[in-house]
Each structure stands twice: as C-alpha cells, then as structure tokens.
Amino acid sequence: MPVLLSAAATPSAPGLLLRPFRDGDGDALLEAYRDPVLRAWTRYPVTTRGEARAFVRRSRQGWAADRRFSFAVLEDTPAGERLVACVVLKEVHPGQPAAEVGYWTAAPARGRGVAPRAVEAVTGWAFARFAAAGLTRMELFHQIDNPASCRVAEKSGYAFAEVVPARPPFPRDGHRHVRPRP
Known part of the structure; x- marks a missing residue:
C-alpha cells in the first residue's frame, strides 16, 4: 500500500498531499526543474524526459530498498x-541513530510555508516508522x-548544530541542523 501523508492548509497555502513519485510525474518534474534557482541548488537536475524517468526509477528503488524515501x-x-x-x-539504516532529510521547493510554491510543512510531515512519519529501528534524530x-x-x-524544528566544512560534491561550508525524536 502506498504511503500517503498530508499537511493541513494554512491561510496562505492549500493543504498538501505527500506520496511516492509515479511514472506520470515526469512532466511536473521537468517543469519544476526549469527554475534556475532550483537547478543551482541541486546536484542532479532533471532537464530531459530520460532524466525524469531516471528520477522516478531511483525513487522507486530507494523505497524498495527501504533506505531512501522520496515524496512528491x-x-x-x-x-x-x-x-x-x-x-x-x-540514509535510513537499522541501528543507526540518525537519518537525513532533504528537500526542494518549486518556484511558484516558495514563501508560502510549503517546505516547512512538508518537512514536518516527513519528519513525523520517519520518527514513527523507524523509532523501533533506532532512529533518535533527524539531520538537515x-x-x-x-x-x-x-x-x-x-x-521545521531543526535546531542549528554546527558549521560543516566544504567537501565534495559541496563547494561551500554548510550548516547541520538537528531535530531529536520527541
């Protein structure tokens, strides 16, 4: 059964539905990645139909391996x-106390609270789903x-933890934010 999550509507944005990516999402992926800002922050931009199919295929493989979970x-x-x-x-592994959350937001959705609500929904799901496997904190x-x-x-409730030095493939220093399991 597919995983479906939701985030309630706010005064500035409609409700959200989160689900695994599907074959029919290719055109929407291409549209989102036309944004130069999104491409600038993404290691693997989707610029062709083949890349969109590969994105969806990798997403399915991550779900099947029970290690990486991409939500549309x-x-x-x-x-x-x-x-x-x-x-x-x-980076979900049994017995490992931490996993990482990452995200991107399409240009028309920026500034409306979409990313924090979606990150919050996935964080809550992750803690519920993987607590028994030892997940005690999430990192961003x-x-x-x-x-x-x-x-x-x-x-999204992720507190700043530290500055992380640049290392390939990231050309600049970064921030690590942490959220402990409630």
Missing part, C-alpha cells in the same frame, strides 16, 4: 494536483549561502 509534495488546485516540492528521507544539511534553507530548517 502536491497541492490540490482547481486545475488538479500540482507538484510543488520534494522531500527525501535518506544546507550550504551556508542558502539562508532560505536555514529558515526552513528552523521552522
């Missing part, structure tokens, strides 16, 4: 569901020159 974040609009973000739970990393990601981390 959708808003319900009058024209239908629209992909507005992606949240990924990664971003480059030091990305203040918007710093705000998302803080709004």
